[in-house]
Amino acid sequence: MSKPFSNVKFSILDLAPVLAKKSASLSFQNSADLAIHAEHLGYHRYWLAEHHNMPGIASSATSLVISHIASHTKKIRVGAGGIMLPNHAPLVIAEQFGTLDALYPDRIDLGLGRAPGSDQATAFALRRTLNSSPDDFPNQVEELETYFEGTARVKAVPGKGANVPLWLLGSSDFSARLAAEKGLPFAFASHFSPDYTIPALRIYRERFTPSNQLSKPLAMVGVNIIAAESTEKAKWLATSQQQQFLSLIRGAPSELQPPIDDIDNEWSIYEKASVEKSVNSKTTIIGDKDAVREKLAAFIEETEADEVIINSQIYDHEARKKSYQIVSDIVNE
Known part of the structure; x- marks a missing residue:
């Protein structure tokens, strides 16, 4: 292996593209085929992203598509890049990903984003009963962690004790700071926010505090x-x-x-x-x-x-x- 790539893992972000004049069914068929191909080639993970009201992206029900991909593969890690947590009650996400972990042990990742991944009208349609905003993101992450840890008053079943590594995703320095504070791995969306990549990574690495999940910074970048x-x-x-x-x-x-x-x-x-x-x-x-x-x-x-x-x-x-x-x-x- 050549030196520039020797210590780097390579993974795939799939937006499950809906092709012009084709169906979402074909998108999911293509995604499964690509995941099998990726596993054969040795890619490390296969992530899907939550977007809504986007005619060209079929992965809105992200946890369902993750299950679809995991069921067609054997070893490659599969996960969310990411789940837009302000769109959901954290308990529901704990249950969904606890279920995924029970179905596909030691293969599921949960990347979390703070943006709605949609326009304002769609964000309202998604969150109309949640009374939350992206500014509540740190509290929502903490609440989600309590469900996986089993320390919340309400128990996530499945979910409690699940082995689902959390990642924080970002396109600015907000999640970089939070990931550093909590000692979590950080994924930066440099593939669509290139100007902030280096500053965000610098903040993350300089401020990183070790945690039970991670002893040193772990940074992923999109391209x-x-x-x-x-x-x-x-x-x-x-x-x-x-x-x-x-x-x-x-x-x-x-x-x-x-x-x-x-x-x-x-x-x-x-x-x-x-x-x-x-x-x-x-x-x-x-x-x-x-x-x-x-x-x-x-x-x-x-x-x-x-x-x-x-x-x-x-x-x-x-x-x-x-x-x-x-x-x-x-x-x-």
């Missing part, structure tokens, strides 16, 4: 990778992701669209700049094997990441599997 046989093909495949970001900028989220030959015909100069700011060249790596190797090594050197979790928004399922194969070949050279 978008679209790899193909040639850089030209990778850039073409990447137009699907670019169209998805463009639809978000326009306030009209869409299903994942097929690649197109000339993305410049689709956006204005302002829209192009906005997409390129979100899809930053440091945390979105597009190219052939040599280009991906060079940029991934530089990214790991800069972040000093313990683990890299890779999102690949590629329309064609076989091309998506090939992209993860290329990355696996690179890190195992």
